[in-house]
Amino acid sequence: MTVSSNTICEGIDVTFNAQNGTIYDWSLNTNGNIVLSDGSGQFVLTPSIADDIVYVSSNNGTCSGTDSISFTVNPSPTPTISENGGVLSTQTYPVYLWYFNGSPIPGATSIDYVPTQGGSYYVEVLNSSGCLGQSDPITYSGVGIDELTNTLSIYPNPTSGVLHIQSESPIAAVTVYNSIGKKIQMNLIDNKLDLSQLSNGVYIVGLSINNHIITKRVILSK
Numbered sequence: 001m002t003v004s005s006n007t008i009c010e011g012i013d014v015t016f017n018a019q020n021g022t023i024y025d026w027s028l029n030t031n032g033n034i035v036l037s038d039g040s041g042q043f044v045l046t047p048s049i050a051d052d053i054v055y056v057s058s059n060n061g062t063c064s065g066t067d068s069i070s071f072t073v074n075p076s077p078t079p080t081i082s083e084n085g086g087v088l089s090t091q092t093y094p095v096y097l098w099y100f101n102g103s104p105i106p107g108a109t110s111i112d113y114v115p116t117q118g119g120s121y122y123v124e125v126l127n128s129s130g131c132l133g134q135s136d137p138i139t140y141s142g143v144g145i146d147e148l149t150n151t152l153s154i155y156p157n158p159t160s161g162v163l164h165i166q167s168e169s170p171i172a173a174v175t176v177y178n179s180i181g182k183k184i185q186m187n188l189i190d191n192k193l194d195l196s197q198l199s200n201g202v203y204i205v206g207l208s209i210n211n212h213i214i215t216k217r218v219i220l221s222k
Contacts, residue, residue: 001056001067008047009131010076016043016069021058031055031066047073077133079125083140086206086215087177088113088121090135095126098181107180114177114204115140116217154205158219161196165207173208195220 004015018024018041026036026043029051036043045054055068079090089112090096098108101119115121122137151168165171165188174193176184179202186193195203200222206215 001054001069003054003069003071007074007130008071009074009129010047010049012076012131013044013046016045016054016056017041018043018056018058018067021060021064023059025057027055027057029053031068047071049073049075074129074131075127076131077125077127079123079133079135081121081123081135081138083138086114086204088115088123088138088140090123090125093125093127097124098122099124105180110181112177112183113181114206114215116179116202116204152207152209152214154216154218157216158221159195160222161194161220163193163195163205163218165191165193167207167209169209171207171209175206175208177204177206179203196222 001016001018004017008014016026021041022039024038024041025034027033028035028045043054043056045051051073053068053070055066057066058064077093079093082089088098092111096109096111098105098113099122100115105113113121113123118140120137120139122135124132124134126132153166155164157163171188174186174188176186176193176195178184184198186195193205195218198220200220203218203220204215205218
């Protein structure tokens, strides 16, 4: 008997194969606990954490025999998404890939992602056991600065390097993300944000004002 994968993950189908028989009786966890009897020589299992061994008894009309494979079912990850100030985040895993409206986002492979448009987002992750898991989708509305307040202005946009930021309320912090959601360390000095050392492209500027995060899409073109 053989199995289609050495890594068995909770809820992910795995196939067991046997040969040299005409009838195969497949048992799960206890020999004789038959869950399938046919002539295909193939048993597809959607494993749960409690599963640990598969038996197969075969008969070709002349002789019969029994074989088994023991295994450990690894738990599949169950990531969730939270949204704070226009930034989507999930839990810590070795590997991430974010999706927008059902399609993978190129380069979006970090624990955080900053959406640049409204729509449906979810994240697929890989845990340390090599098992894949997918979050439930969330809908992001993508509200920008202009809709949130008329007391804040960022200019020029597009910019060749230096952004001027004016606000009637104090700005507690500023955060910049590139188009794939990577956080870039920046400082606001004299109400100016210098992007001149960055490459041309689209950036998301997040401003913390009165315990609210306001985000703005900015284009850098030098």
